Amino acid sequence: MSAPPPLFGGIEAGGTKWVCAVADAGGEILATHVLATTTPEETITGAVRFFQEHPALAAIGVGTFGPVDLRPGSPTYGHITVTPKPGWTHTDVVSPLRAALRVPVGLDTDVNSAALGEWRRGAGRGLGTLAYMTVGTGIGVGAVLNGRPAHGLLHPEFGHIRIPHDRTEDPFAGSCPFHGDCLEGLASGEAMRRRWGRRAEELDDPAAWELEAEYLAHAVTTLTYALSPERIVIGGGVAKRPGLLPRIRARAFDLAAGYPAIPALTDRSAMEEYVAGPSLGDHSGIAGAVELAMSGLA
Amino acid sequence: MSAPPPLFGGIEAGGTKWVCAVADAGGEILATHVLATTTPEETITGAVRFFQEHPALAAIGVGTFGPVDLRPGSPTYGHITVTPKPGWTHTDVVSPLRAALRVPVGLDTDVNSAALGEWRRGAGRGLGTLAYMTVGTGIGVGAVLNGRPAHGLLHPEFGHIRIPHDRTEDPFAGSCPFHGDCLEGLASGEAMRRRWGRRAEELDDPAAWELEAEYLAHAVTTLTYALSPERIVIGGGVAKRPGLLPRIRARAFDLAAGYPAIPALTDRSAMEEYVAGPSLGDHSGIAGAVELAMSGLA
Numbered sequence: 001m002s003a004p005p006p007l008f009g010g011i012e013a014g015g016t017k018w019v020c021a022v023a024d025a026g027g028e029i030l031a032t033h034v035l036a037t038t039t040p041e042e043t044i045t046g047a048v049r050f051f052q053e054h055p056a057l058a059a060i061g062v063g064t065f066g067p068v069d070l071r072p073g074s075p076t077y078g079h080i081t082v083t084p085k086p087g088w089t090h091t092d093v094v095s096p097l098r099a100a101l102r103v104p105v106g107l108d109t110d111v112n113s114a115a116l117g118e119w120r121r122g123a124g125r126g127l128g129t130l131a132y133m134t135v136g137t138g139i140g141v142g143a144v145l146n147g148r149p150a151h152g153l154l155h156p157e158f159g160h161i162r163i164p165h166d167r168t169e170d171p172f173a174g175s176c177p178f179h180g181d182c183l184e185g186l187a188s189g190e191a192m193r194r195r196w197g198r199r200a201e202e203l204d205d206p207a208a209w210e211l212e213a214e215y216l217a218h219a220v221t222t223l224t225y226a227l228s229p230e231r232i233v234i235g236g237g238v239a240k241r242p243g244l245l246p247r248i249r250a251r252a253f254d255l256a257a258g259y260p261a262i263p264a265l266t267d268r269s270a271m272e273e274y275v276a277g278p279s280l281g282d283h284s285g286i287a288g289a290v291e292l293a294m295s296g297l298a
Numbered sequence: 299m300s301a302p303p304p305l306f307g308g309i310e311a312g313g314t315k316w317v318c319a320v321a322d323a324g325g326e327i328l329a330t331h332v333l334a335t336t337t338p339e340e341t342i343t344g345a346v347r348f349f350q351e352h353p354a355l356a357a358i359g360v361g362t363f364g365p366v367d368l369r370p371g372s373p374t375y376g377h378i379t380v381t382p383k384p385g386w387t388h389t390d391v392v393s394p395l396r397a398a399l400r401v402p403v404g405l406d407t408d409v410n411s412a413a414l415g416e417w418r419r420g421a422g423r424g425l426g427t428l429a430y431m432t433v434g435t436g437i438g439v440g441a442v443l444n445g446r447p448a449h450g451l452l453h454p455e456f457g458h459i460r461i462p463h464d465r466t467e468d469p470f471a472g473s474c475p476f477h478g479d480c481l482e483g484l485a486s487g488e489a490m491r492r493r494w495g496r497r498a499e500e501l502d503d504p505a506a507w508e509l510e511a512e513y514l515a516h517a518v519t520t521l522t523y524a525l526s527p528e529r530i531v532i533g534g535g536v537a538k539r540p541g542l543l544p545r546i547r548a549r550a551f552d553l554a555a556g557y558p559a560i561p562a563l564t565d566r567s568a569m570e571e572y573v574a575g576p577s578l579g580d581h582s583g584i585a586g587a588v589e590l591a592m593s594g595l596a
Contacts (some may be wrong), residue, residue: 067558067559081558081559082558082559128449128450129449129450129451141524145443145444145448145450146443146444146446146448146449148444150443150444150525150526151426151427151444151526152426152427152443152525152526152527152528153427153526153527153528153560153562154526154558154560155526156523156524156525156526157522157523157526157557157558158523158524159523160519160523160557161519161520161523161524162461162462162516162519162520162553163460163461163462164460164461164462164463165462178554178555178556178557179553179555179557218460221458221459221460222459222460222520222524223524224455225454225455225456225457225458225459226439226454226456226459226520226521226524226525227448227450227454227524227525228448228449228450228451228452228453228454228455229450229451230450230451255460255477256476257476257477258476259455259458259476259477260365260379260380260452260455261365261379261380262451262452264451
């Protein structure tokens, strides 16, 4: 009797829920399991239990909320650093999984994992450099640069860039506990809820969405000038709003004023391909986590 | 008689002058030659003539002003795209050098070349990810990410990011012909000259330098959130102003408000190492151009 073919596990480790999946060597997802994010012990144990049902597991990949230490060789590698999420500050998410499952554990941020998923299997296939921005409760950006997830001293925290904020037009002071009116403080789902008094999903005021498009267009142009990606994928709950993506494109095109003379900034139809929704819908992150397991990219 | 040891050429191809150098295999510069940037033909011919005096030349590297097409395989690889510099739009800077000198030609932007120089031989030695910002007539950023110069669809044009601009405090509309008050439009040497009516070198008003530090501190925090570099080197003529670097550091520290909890943002003495002047002084760019010749990084 031959050994069963190897399986690869992925965890999309969010602050609200953990999505766990097992995939075959082709990346096809065979089983998933969703857990609420409670205490670190309970959550990690729940994930371990799911993966233990699949003895052919060869490796797992984790795309986690953060900030998280990604520096190979660091004594706190794989630890969440300081997070507002109660109980999770300084939690080691890698060692307990490795110890319980006895397989290699690949790790990256949730947004890099989503970028990786779209890059391998979605809207970024065949490109060298891709940025993925999620606009949900918070705002985060992951990127694949030169074919590798973007790391550095820690990892990008693009949600916290400052953008122009006209306080006459928008007197809201911003919702970021650190910076007030950074990008996340002005344009996240949480910022919208606090500015307008209702959740983004329930908000129909065209002025609200015009303002949202303005801020996210600044995110697009800053990403363009900072990273020069070949495509920007915008996902997350807030970004699902019908009509938002076209407004972001139109405004970003105007803001960039044709400079530099790349197709997306000089031809509105090229801009449509440049700023795209996620091909994998809500599955970019879990697809990327499975890729982290398969590719050894960490 | 054995062949002479190979030599490596570098060109720091600026809009005002071209600095040409020949170095030995250890990167030691043996001869330099400076040309005024006039017409493409005259300038390139002048460079060729200098390098022809060194028959042992094995390769040359060019760090050029831009925007420039860096995409390998592109039909316009090595061409300047659209530049305000008269006569240089669509100039091919690579083929004529290769044809005349019959050696491989490495290519990158002037700022990536400076980043590479500092990374190999200066303030970025041993780091994986480094950003180099030049603040002179214009503002540009080069970066080494995951050990490679940052490219992408074109290359970063970080000088054109938008930052907060308080028009009550600073009514100057900005000097960028494309964007008005982008970073370069607010904080370049040209912006200072137009706002204050005199060149940065001749400007002693403390308010002018306070404002300059404010804008460049925004550049530092945005670079941090966008690229997460391990160090940011700030060079260029304007950045030589005594006392400017400490003000930028202090203001960037305050703007970041301790998030994320990396040493540079939570410990003022770590910020001093994080934001540094160029170890190579004015030679970062030419050192990087020689590296482009030696390393085959293009």
